[in-house]
Amino acid sequence: MPEFELLLSGPVLFWLTLLMAALLPLPQSYQPLTFYRFFAQKLAHKVNPDPNRSKQQLRLSGTLALLLAVVPFIIILAAFSWLMAWPEVYQLLLLYLCLDFGPVRHRISRLQQALQGRQLSLAKDLASHVLLRQTQPLSAVGLSKAGIESLWLQFAQIWLTTLFWYLIGGIWLAITIRLLLILQQEWSPKLEHNRHFGATTAILARYLLWPGYWLCFALVCIRLRCRSTLSHFRHSRTTYFDIAQRACLISACTSLRCRLGGPAMYSTTNKINRDKLAPEYPEPNHSHLLHALSAQQQLLHFMLAILLLFTAGWWLFTI
Numbered sequence: 177m178p179e180f181e182l183l184l185s186g187p188v189l190f191w192l193t194l195l196m197a198a199l200l201p202l203p204q205s206y207q208p209l210t211f212y213r214f215f216a217q218k219l220a221h222k223v224n225p226d227p228n229r230s231k232q233q234l235r236l237s238g239t240l241a242l243l244l245a246v247v248p249f250i251i252i253l254a255a256f257s258w259l260m261a262w263p264e265v266y267q268l269l270l271l272y273l274c275l276d277f278g279p280v281r282h283r284i285s286r287l288q289q290a291l292q293g294r295q296l297s298l299a300k301d302l303a304s305h306v307l308l309r310q311t312q313p314l315s316a317v318g319l320s321k322a323g324i325e326s327l328w329l330q331f332a333q334i335w336l337t338t339l340f341w342y343l344i345g346g347i348w349l350a351i352t353i354r355l356l357l358i359l360q361q362e363w364s365p366k367l368e369h370n371r372h373f374g375a376t377t378a379i380l381a382r383y384l385l386w387p388g389y390w391l392c393f394a395l396v397c398i399r400l401r402c403r404s405t406l407s408h409f410r411h412s413r414t415t416y417f418d419i420a421q422r423a424c425l426i427s428a429c430t431s432l433r434c435r436l437g438g439p440a441m442y443s444t445t446n447k448i449n450r451d452k453l454a455p456e457y458p459e460p461n462h463s464h465l466l467h468a469l470s471a472q473q474q475l476l477h478f479m480l481a482i483l484l485l486f487t488a489g490w491w492l493f494t495i
Contacts, residue, residue: 187487193268194275194483198476201278209276209358212249216362219245220373227369234372238363242377246355250348267347274342274354277334280306284327285469291316291462308364309440320460324468325436328392328428329421331472333357336479337388353384366442382418389420392475396427399478405430408454416450429454431471434464 204210223241227234253270260266283306290299299319303311307322314322337357342350360381363374397405409426417425417437425436437453 187490189265189268191484191487193272194480197272197275197277198480201276202273204276204279204282207276207279208273209354212355213358213362216245216359220363220370224369224373227371227373231372235375238373239376241363241373242356242359242380245359246352249355250352253351254348270347270351271338271342274338274350275335277331280327280330280334281469281472284323284465287319287323288462288465288469291319291465308361308366309442313441317459317461320462320465321434321436321438322440323465324428324432324434324460325425327465327468327472329389329424331476332388332392332424333385335388335476336391337385339483340387340391341384356384357381366446366448368443368446386420389424391479393420393423393427395475395479395482396431399475400431412453413451416448417453422451422453425453428468429457431475432460432464432467433457434460436460 219241223237224234257263257266283302287299287302287306290296290302294316296316296319299316300311300314303314303319303322306326309322311319311322334354334357338350338354341353356377359377360374363370363377365371365374365378367374393405393409405427408430409423412422412426429436435452435454435457437451439447439449441447
């Protein structure tokens with residue numbers, strides 16, 4: 177069937193994949209990456225049972241665990257691709273699974289509804305499933321701020337970073353980085369017991385995330401307020417956030433007209449004094465969080481529109 181072969185070799189199936197990821201995300205209970213998170217947690221318990229070991233031992237075990245958690249999965253997935261009759265379809269299915277942003281939006285939406293209903297205890301419980309930091313000391317303002325930051329950063333990580341590396345190096349590079357980002361979340365050195373164990377993963381993820389953060393910043397500059405976004409970026413401090421992460425969060429500040437950043441407590445003994453971003457704006461509340469959900473969706477549609485133009489141009493140029 178020549179028409180079917182043209183469909184598989186052209187951009188149509190790629191766009192069906194993106195539209196399904198945006199409009200019909202897989203529920204979290206059916207998402208294979210949920211099981212991968214569980215595997216990462218169990219692996220860390222096995223190879224990092226004693227966080228009081230020497231720094232060198234912890235870093236070595238973290239590096240070996242990283243290789244064990246990524247390399248075999250990539251080999252197995254690549255072997256299945258070699259056995260498939262239509263490897264392009266299989267690889268695009270893997271891309272669909274990598275763009276697992278639906279559960280993030282769902283959790284943040286439930287958090288916003290709880291804050292709007294002034295159910296602070298419920299909001300803290302919901303936030304504990306989204307955030308690494310301790311949620312019990314947080315006020316409604318702190319929960320709104322943390323929810324916005326999580327939504328914005330994870331959009332840049334899951335959608336923009338994954339698509340960037342997919343377009344640069346193909347599905348295997350995209351999956352490798354997606355798995356690495358999950359490990360970086362599960363083994364975050366912000367938590368005391370992962371301080372050295374997760375250091376290697378965190379360093380790799382920090383720089384691999386730069387393209388997604390800068391793309392988010394560029395999309396906001398193009399679509400909304402270029403001058404104010406650049407102005408806030410130039411005048412913000414850089415003592416905690418790296419330059420790309422700061423740019424991403426500044427784009428959220430100017431989009432929503434609220435301040436972000438500030439202290440974050442990850443344990444009773446680990447309080448991080450993060451930079452305050454856009455302090456001239458008011459503190460966020462549940463209405464800003466609702467606006468963030470809408471703005472993130474609009475940003476996704478804008479990114480897809482730009483990508484569609486490039487795809488159409490590439491397809492017309494190659495036929």
